[in-house]
Amino acid sequence: MYGLNGVLAITLLKKILHKFTFLRSLKTRIFLLLLIVGLIPCVSMRYAILQNYEQRAVSIRTSDITTQLRILANHLITYHYLQDTSSEVINAEINQLSTLYDGRVMVINSDLRIVKDTYGISENKTIISEEVLRCAKGESASKYDRDNGYIEMTIPITETVASGELEDAQRETEIVRGVMLVSASTDSIMATLDALSRQALIIEAIVILAIVVASVMAARVLIRPFEKITLALDNAQEGYTNDPICVNDCIETEHIGDAFNRVLGRMKVLDDSRQEFVSNVSHELKTPITSMKVLADSLISQKDAPIELYQEFMEDIAAEVEREDKIITDLLALVKMDRTVADMNITEMDINVLVELIMRRLRPIAQKKDVELVYESVRPVTAAVDEVKITLVLSNLVENAIKYNREHGWVKVTLDADHQFFTVTVADSGIGIPADSLDHIYERFYRVDKSRSREIGGTGLGLAIARNAVLMHHGSINAESTEGEGTVFTVKIPLSYIGG
Template sequence: MLAFAAVGLVATLVLSVALIQSMRNYYENEKKSELFRLANTLSINLSSSGFFDEAAYGDFLKHIKAVTDGRVMVADEAGTILYDTNDLETGKTYATREIIGGLGGKSSYIHVKERSVGQVVVPVNNADRTKVSGVIVLTSSYESVTSAIARMKNITYMTAVVLGFLILGLSYYFSGVFTKPFQELIQHMNRVTEGHIDEQFGVRGNYEVQEIATTFNHMVNRLAEQEENRQQFVANVSHELKTPLSSMKVLAESLLSQEGMPVELYREFLEDIRNEVDRENKIINDLLVLVTMDKKEQQLSFEEVDMNQLVESVLKRLKPLADQKSIQIVFESFRQVRCQGDETKLSLALTNVVENAIKYNNEDGEIRVTLDADHKNLYITVQDTGEGIPEESIDKVFQRFYRVDKTRSRDTGGTGLGLSIVQKTILMHKGTIKCESQLHEGTTFSIKLPLNQVTQG
């Protein structure tokens, strides 16, 4: 705000100087015009009255003294001063540049600033205006102009000083008005930096301040939401990793506490321990996949992928799992589809979706997979005939460790990370995935992927 005040003061000073110079030019031009009007009037009167005729000489002297308050000199065609109102130069001959120019028919003007006077020289023609008979030299003081300019300077400088103080005062006032909300915002930012992300910044001020405050509050809300998700994620990871360990500990303690147990019971307990180890290993592997995908420098290995072949290979690999529940898998392809993508990650994502549909489907159910494309995108749908997902849980199925039915998920060996991996993979390919479901009817996952990837160099 001080910069604005400085600009205002400089602008006021410049305007003041420009105004004074403008008034100086105005007064000097007016004085110059006045001198020329008077000199031309005298020249015309001299020509018409026959001043250079000695008979009219005396009468015109009285006329010149009456109409002028400056000094008037009249010279003949030889440059000899015939008349001087100050009676100082009469009879002398002058050959100055201005007088010579006047005798040549050219009017001239000079301003002698050191003496504060102005002088005009105009030619005087003879009665019939056929030749120049002499010149009039009219000199007048500029004291009135200098005094007027001095008064104008004083008024202008006083006005500039008043305006300067006014600008400083207004700048100080408005600096407080405009900067106070930003100072409060900075203080609030510092508190958020210190960890107080649950505080909201009061929206006050003009439109721009309100926009900044609203955006900042939205950012803080997002930070708070991410912090809550992080804490929840840490809690879920701890719980998921702890559960298999607890089960293994209970099984091991049972084996140690009982002597002479049948070999079959030992085998059953050890089989359970191995299953818990496999479950723990799967959770850790899925976590590592997610952590790798979360890295900003994570790169995809783009290549041309035959999506028809990829879908068929995934379904073929999962068919034994579907046969265990007598689930029929139907694949419907509308055209041959090729796209640019990371084949390994796309295969993993599709495997997770179809495997999910098998795990949470009913016995003797059906899974229908479709593949289609237009000129820009490909479309994959995976539809099952399972129990479906409650409406309030549909938006949460892609959250890490979220389970609609926690008990059933653990029975099926799910980690709660599969759909998170799927969503991350699709987003990395600049695609989208949506979930639609009806209770007791089934669930449909819809995937859209661009056929061509635009990579930035």
């Protein structure tokens, strides 16, 4: 229940914070928080001190009056005042008491008749009130009436008499002969309380002012590092500086700066790779065209070139056109995969059949290069995959394994699976990939040995396409290689496709 209330309260607070724009400022929040934290003890202290003073003052006044009244009660008995109120001494004493406490003293006898009233208005009247009746039984009482500003007290007038017979002569009994009803003003206490309260208010106002000033200053100081970092970010965004953002005022801003520098770094890498990609694309697209132009120009310049030369050059031109076509097809495949996963066309299929088909298609190329192509299937595997994309992955890997192989070499493709993934490994006995190139082979247009790769043919897009296709299946691709000995590519794909 409390948990629910707490959640509701937090939601409400969040809504309020959101509604009032000024409350969304961290500076305002810090200021308000410090103000509240400072104000609460200040105000509650004033309240507690004043209340404590009032209670103590009233209790001291009550006990003072009680002492005085007890003395007076003894005198009343001694002077038989309840029977005869003419005693000058007692009357003076009673009047003095009433003046001293700025109040009213009434003496009531055992018949509940008022024998003396310092106000002189109720004498000889009978008084029947709960307090008086209780007091007549020996119970004294006091009551503080804050609203009307007085303390009302009832004190029994008792006489001590010896009781019992001879053997019991020592025993004494208190007999209530009358009651004294006194109301004493608390105006003086209130006056002191007012004065104290005024002083406390002044002190409080000064403290509040100090807290406000301190809160404003603290809020400013605390917020300054964040303002600095905002300025630094603005400067970076407007391109005034390429320096890393560094605001070391506090750990939090240091972290923000570090995080932002990392983002900037990554953006720079992306930007660089985009620029490199564009220049690579233009270069790759221009190369076949340049070759074609050279071939055509040389034919044009030779007026009576033999038909055989035409034949040969036209074959070269056709090869270049084919190369251009492959580059464009590969680029389109990459762009398509860069887009979204929405284009995935997932079907449940027999992976063994798929791999066998790819192997059959590539066998003539392998034979041409005198490379032995071996396929080993550990178990039957069916999985939900995009057939076109997985075909792209595996044919690129097997193609590479054939292309970058040695004479009389071999390529071994293995298919295995566990309950979650199927794994295809493509191992070859080829030239291998140097360790420092292993991290780069998936980059677009990256080729280990440019001149050699050029001789072999290729654009450096195959592995980029393969990796993208694998990632779209939420799988992984890894390569291990020893230069001069061979390379093993391992592709791991989930058996069932996880969308998103």
